[in-house]
Amino acid sequence: MSTSTSRLSVLCLATWLTLCLPTAAHAQTQAPATADDQYRLGLYQRETGEPYSAIDTLESLLSSYPTLNRARMELAVAYYRTLNYERARAEAERVLNDHTTPEMVRLSVSSFLKQLELEQAMTLGKPHRFEFSTSLGLMYDSNVNAGPDSALLGSSLAGDLVLDPEFTAKSDWGYIAQLGVQHTWQSPKPLRVGQATGRFSWNSSLSLYQKAYHQFNEQDLGVISLATGPALIVGNGWRGNLNVQFDKITLGGHDLGLYTSVNPSGTWRLGSGGELTADVQWVKRDFTRNLDSGRDSQYQSVGLSYGQLMGNQTWSLQGGLRLFNESARDARFSNQGEEYFVGARANVVGIDLFARAAWRHSRHLGIEPVYGMSRRETERRTEIGASHNFNEGWLDKWQLTGTVSHVHNKANLSLYGYDRDTVTIALNRNF
Template identity: 30%
Template sequence: MFRRILASACLCATLAMQTSIAEEAVDPETLFSEAMKYRNNGELFRAIEIFETILNNQPGLNRARLELAISYHLTRRYEDAKQQLTQVLNDPETPDEVKLSITAYIAQLSGDIKTAAERNTSSFYLSLGGFSDSNINLGPGKDIQDIDPSVVENSGSGGQFMFSWSQRSRASQALHIGQSIVDFEWLTQATAYSKAYASGDSNFNLSVLTLNTGPALIAEDKWRTAFNIKLDRLYFGNDAYATYVGINPFYTYSIFKDLEITFENTTTARDYDQQVDQGLRGTMTSWSMDLAKFYAQQSIGIQAGVRYHDNGAKDGYQHYTGAEAYLGGQMPAWKNARTYLTLSSRDYRYKASDTNAGFTEKRDETEYMAILGVSHDFRSGALKSWTLNAQYSYTDNKSNLTEFAYDRSIFELSMRRYFF
């Protein structure tokens, strides 16, 4: 993009470029070609060194100065880029058509300088909707509460709400790590979530208050990494339920264009309020690796991965480990709409049998889940900027103990919006 704006400028400036000087040990044209080769290969800092060497020896070579300005721009050295462009612009030998191109480029550069100065950005997210659940007695899921084999399957419905605030703070100057231009950011998010059942089923209501914060390093189109610190406060039924404190580091690397690999860890210390739940106390961990591939200018995406999980519960009959495999994808459905599908299989291998409940065998389970959804973005009218999302999820839990085998269907409908 930057090259396109100044292409004609560099071409015209070549006409003003002095011929090689006999006493120079290295031909400046050779150095120039070498610098362009380095830059085209992504080695921006090496290219800058060579352009600066050329100009130290022959400061009148405006072609090299313009390419140096572009290189400075690409490495976020905006003021240095502007200084080089201004020097060529003020040179009386610079042709008028070149000056016109430089003026347009400086205008774009000034916009980038203004954007870089906006170090802090905030946004809000709101989601409101309803749901129906074919098996509410299972509660919010095994990761939060274990299954009670004595309960009878019962359906229910209700409403859910989520509100979050996000803050992104970026350092004023980019970092130079290896040959990468890296942005340092600090991300913070506070979220309130509530899922409430109707028809007197309040014992299954779930509310969660969450705070995430931590640093991130982003090398555009190359890699990104973050280290999140997370605090959750959970309320289940009509009581305070648990406090979670954890970390969530991850690293994503672009193997090549539109293909990424991500490594992620989640480690969470769980502390429960009620005496009856103390057996679930412990440190829950998960390790995952997944690949994401995008097609058609990233309008179509496929993701596949594997994960190992360990809930670290204190009591052996509630402590499980296992592996998970998942496959998902998303694609356009119709104008301004997208559809998505996720399939997963997750194993639960329990460490001990629940002899207090009369079981002599350890639980061995596999949970199969399918999630199908579609979202539509409203681009005009009273609902402009809102998104309507409909989602259906089906869970089939296979267990060696029939008391723990179940299936579950949940349908959700919600309206969502970001406020910037």
């Protein structure tokens, strides 16, 4: 049984109980009009997004009229909505143990308690959760070294500028492999945030990634990533997290450098099916090789994106922008600029289709050798893909994914202009 189904069942059952209990209340001392007003206020507060105020109101009412079981069941529902299952159970059990409660209501209260027990077990029963993932695929890359299409880079007073053909665009195929493990610890106690209830967790992950080419092994890329940080989900309104990550990178089998990043982000739900996300990123890039020492840098960026479910939640659109600034030891590697992207995703006859387009404009600050001017670049990246989840046979629980992407990098200096096409097919699975 899913959590949402269980939650709906509990609410429906609790609502039915509150309709039944007034019959039993006639045997009790009738509450005055002021108590009835207080009862209605508690219900209004609970149904308008103020469950904690409702708890205060109903508890105040019950302190004066402790046998008013209808109010007690509404209090149990209010505790339930704040994820305080223990107090919800305690209030419901008081109604169950009251000898004046009719037998039909007792049976319904017992069902209510069983539903609470099931949901509590699903939500809080396993504070520690491990998830494993793996991916293995093949790829084709038309430009493994992101080199220019032509060796002729321009001309100067000294003659034509010709690039060593070894550094022009080269194509190759290869494989990609990934293995990861993620641990999530979820606090067993809910956290009050105003009138909303939050769930606090701590997420940590370790992943290994390898991209290996068949011929040009000097372009093989390896990444070992370790990430950790807290997360907070507050009802259905918003969620946030702070991620600290370390990426150890190798190129061609040799140590390239270490990236250390801090990335806080927050997401707010807007309207029906809309989400607004804001994030900030700081990255310290430390390179190992002496020839890359000028590339040591600090990178900062701020991003904003919006996603919207469409067509009765059968497809979605997303778009966003990012401003960035990178300050490097050597000014020619320092740059700043902006990125934009739009994307769409839809599920058609069991196949998940997606497409994305992004533009990145960067302006470098330092002067490039030979050219005597600073670099300007505009990168246009497009990607389309599809994935399918298998539900039977020897590929049961595996996902097949295929992507095709194109990168066109336009630069004012021909050395940095290039085109690149990649095709990837991979099998993925989470355990």
